[in-house]
Amino acid sequence: xxxxxDIVVTLKPSVLDPQGTTxxxxxxxxxxxxxxxxxxxxxxxxxxxAGSKEEAQGKADEMCRKVLVNPVIETYxxxxxxxxxxxxx
Amino acid sequence: xxxxxVVVFPGSNCDHDCYYAIKHFVSDKVEFIWHKSDKINELDxxxxxGGFSYGDYLRTGAIARFSPVIEQxxxxxxxxxxxIGICNGFQILLESGLLPGAMLRNRSLRFVCKYVSLKAxxxxxxFTCEISKNDILKIPVAHxxxxxxxxxxxxxxxxxxxxxxxxxxDAQGNIDDASNPxxxxxxxxxxxxKEGNVLGMMPHPERCCDARLGSLDGLAVFQSILKSLTxxx
Numbered sequence: 001x002x003x004x005x006d007i008v009v010t011l012k013p014s015v016l017d018p019q020g021t022t023x024x025x026x027x028x029x030x031x032x033x034x035x036x037x038x039x040x041x042x043x044x045x046x047x048x049x050a051g052s053k054e055e056a057q058g059k060a061d062e063m064c065r066k067v068l069v070n071p072v073i074e075t076y077x078x079x080x081x082x083x084x085x086x087x088x089x
Numbered sequence: 090x091x092x093x094x095v096v097v098f099p100g101s102n103c104d105h106d107c108y109y110a111i112k113h114f115v116s117d118k119v120e121f122i123w124h125k126s127d128k129i130n131e132l133d134x135x136x137x138x139g140g141f142s143y144g145d146y147l148r149t150g151a152i153a154r155f156s157p158v159i160e161q162x163x164x165x166x167x168x169x170x171x172x173i174g175i176c177n178g179f180q181i182l183l184e185s186g187l188l189p190g191a192m193l194r195n196r197s198l199r200f201v202c203k204y205v206s207l208k209a210x211x212x213x214x215x216f217t218c219e220i221s222k223n224d225i226l227k228i229p230v231a232h233x234x235x236x237x238x239x240x241x242x243x244x245x246x247x248x249x250x251x252x253x254x255x256x257x258x259d260a261q262g263n264i265d266d267a268s269n270p271x272x273x274x275x276x277x278x279x280x281x282x283k284e285g286n287v288l289g290m291m292p293h294p295e296r297c298c299d300a301r302l303g304s305l306d307g308l309a310v311f312q313s314i315l316k317s318l319t320x321x322x
């Protein structure tokens with residue numbers, strides 16, 4: 001089975017985000033004065049084959065910790081769903 | 090004759106500058122090491138040069154740390170031998186866990202390319218032994234992600250172990266926010282490992298070893314390496 005993992009990586013709340021701060025200031029100068037905070041992050045889509053959803057989950061978590069995320073500054077979350085079968089005409 | 094190796098990753102672009110500076114002003118014995126090497130020759134010092142290894146994909150230095158040569162660099166460092174990472178080389182040392190902390194985007198969001206002043210606050214390690222404590226060096230930086238970050242606990246460790254080596258300052262040596270080019274914690278420009286044999290620094294000493302380039306202050310770092318290696322031989 002193929003699973004699609006949607007991974008979102010963001011800076012930890014304790015880490016200042018210069019990009020997010022700049023975007024927030026842009027919002028303020030546009031008149032969106034109620035924007036309190038903006039945090040920027042990364043989105044990644046990984047397709048993996050695994051015997052079960054649990055196995056895919058384990059693999060995805062491992063890949064996040066080992067490669068995709070720098071735990072010193074970043075945190076992550078992900079969603080997993082089974083890949084929809086492509087229709088063959 | 091002391092032997093230097095300069096690692097070349099795909100995307101390194103200061104490798105030849107390092108090679109030039111070492112060859113002409115430090116030691117005749119310098120070689121390039123391709124990042125796929127899983128074996129390295131007998132060396133006394135390894136340089137991880139600046140640039141954009143793997144196009145800075147994912148995070149700066151994040152992919153380079155999986156190059157086979159990094160295992161060799163780690164082994165080399167464990168033996169107490171000297172490893173210096175400059176700019177992207179520093180970022181690779183952080184990602185590979187040889188030094189603590191991480192790099193964030195510059196506070197200004199701009200790529201900063203200019204001469205800065207650095208205060209040498211730790212001159213007891215092999216990379217700074219020829220520099221007087223609190224001397225001010227004029228060395229250029231060129232980076233988009235030099236905003237060094239470490240959590241408060243890690244920062245206390247750095248201070249306790251005297252691992253902070255260079256701090257950004259103004260020309261008079263005042264360490265303040267205005268002289269910090271990227272927003273790094275505590276104006277940190279360079280740190281070393283607990284043992285002092287691994288140094289990471291954002292400024293480029295190899296770019297100011299030749300009088301024709303405007304400053305000779307980078308030479309102090311290489312001369313320190315030379316002296317400490319000569320003494321230990």
